[in-house]
Structures are given as C-alpha cells and as structure tokens.
Amino acid sequence: MPELPEVETMCRGIAGAVGGRIVGLTRPRSRLRPIEILPSWPALTRRLVGRGIERVGRLGKRVVLHFDSGDALVIEPRMTGLVLACDPPNRSHLRLVIDLAGARSPQVLFWDQRGLGVVRLLTAEQLAARVDRSLGPDALTATAVQLRRQFASTRVPIKVALLDQRRLAGVGNLYASEILFHARVHPALPCGEVSEQQWSAIASAMRRVLAAAVKHEGSTLADGTYRVGREATGGYQRFHRVYQRKDEPCFRCQMPIVRIVQAQRSTFFCPACQAIG
C-alpha cells in the first residue's frame, strides 16, 4: 500500500517525464471494472493532449503532474496503484498510458491491481482548495510543534489519528506502526494524553523512518504488489521493526510483538517498549 516513501519513489521514477508534451492518452481495455477518472475521460483527453509537463510533485500519498496550462493531474494509487515510467508488472492491470514527446521518458503509466485508485484532473485553483481543505502538513518534514497543533485537541488514539490525512499528509497503516515503535509510544494512547516529550519523539521518529524508507525506495510486502518496475522491489521491509511481525521477538527487548485492531486496521507494537504512560 503506497504511503509517502513509495509515492516519493514513484515521483522520482517518472522525473524523466518533465519537459515532455502529451501526444497520446489511452485506457487499455480490460475485463476489470474501470478506475475512477474525474471529471471525465473526454475532459481529460481534451484538456491534456498537447500539454507540456512542467513539474512532477508529491502531495501526501498522491503523485501530481503539473502542466503548462495550469492544470494538475492528481494520481491516487490508494491500495495497489503504481505510477511508473516503464515496465508495469503486467498488461492486464494497466489503467492509464500517457505517451510523451520530447521527454527523457516516453511514457507515464498508471497500473493498479485492485482498481481502487483515482485519477483526477484539477485546475490550479481546485488543487489549491483541496490542499487547503483536506491535507495536513507533509509528514516528511512536519515538526513536533505542528503535530501538537494538529493532534492535541482530539481524543482519538494516536495511531488512528496519524492516518488522518487532513491532520498529517503521507502516513499510512504500515509507517504509523513503525513510527510509534521508534518513538516508544503506545498506539492506543489518546492524542490528548501525549506529552511534549512524546510529540518530539514522534516527530523525530517520523522524519527519520520516512527518510530512511525513501532512501530504500519504500517497502514491498509479502503480496509483492509494490515495486519500482516489473522486477525491482523496495528495500525498507528489511528494516521493519513491528509491521507484520506478530508473535516474533522485539528487536530491542525480545518480547513478542502484539497485533491489535484499531479502526478496522491492524496495528503492531511491542507491549514492553511501548508501554502506556
């Protein structure tokens, strides 16, 4: 499931698209239900074909292509989506092909096994409004002061709150557990009861974990869905301390890692290293 490090890796992987002009836009045929394209497929082709890509950016867990028209194409990978310059895992789950002229990369591809992904074309104004309304500060650089401002007023458990993109952009289920392990904070601790020292620990663990995961090009889980190309996988799964390690010994204290369910999502933590209080 692509979170900030995986999406950042995708953005770097399509950096060669910058400077290119769109000469073709296609949706490969498939037996699968089509992904959501907003505002519509005809609007997308009408507004994009002939336009130049000025910049590739990341907004939380989304890839954004900025065009010379001012429009922005926002690609949301959600659970299984991949944005690639080449080599999708297969053809049957290829959802969108953008053909380019004049760029180092001749294509940008959107591949999505489960099809929960969304592709959305926005004007610059619409994009700015969405960022304002529904996106918190970026998790790669957020400070302790920002975290306290965003979270301290709620009673929601810290791990559940970290997933709320309106409060903080980029953290998903995997990295939320990893960050709290490094910060030594219990995942069920209500935000309102998190101390100053704990906010600092969370902020520094968050920046450290996410930067390391970016450096290793994200995490490829047992299902193998996330990859950098057809073959290349991420490398950060080798550094996971708690995620999907239920009953295995904690690397710090040897106590078995525990799995609980919060807001219908798995949470993993060490009951000794992350004791309440």
Added chain:
DNA sequence: CATATGTCCTGAGAGC
C-alpha cells in the same frame, strides 16, 4: 462539531 462505521476492489490463501 467530533467520532465511528460502511463501501469500493482483486487476488491470495485457508479450509473442506
């Protein structure tokens, strides 16, 4: 307003 739950989707794996 805050918080909780339901929904979408495909493929893998378990169990019989």
Added chain:
DNA sequence: TGCTCTCAGGACATAT
C-alpha cells in the same frame, strides 16, 4: 481439484 470464505487498507460517504 475446485469451491466458498476471509482478509488486506487507501479515501471518502454516511451515520450517530
């Protein structure tokens, strides 16, 4: 072997 069932969790809609 082949069926049915469960599970994974992004973002958002809807309910309380």
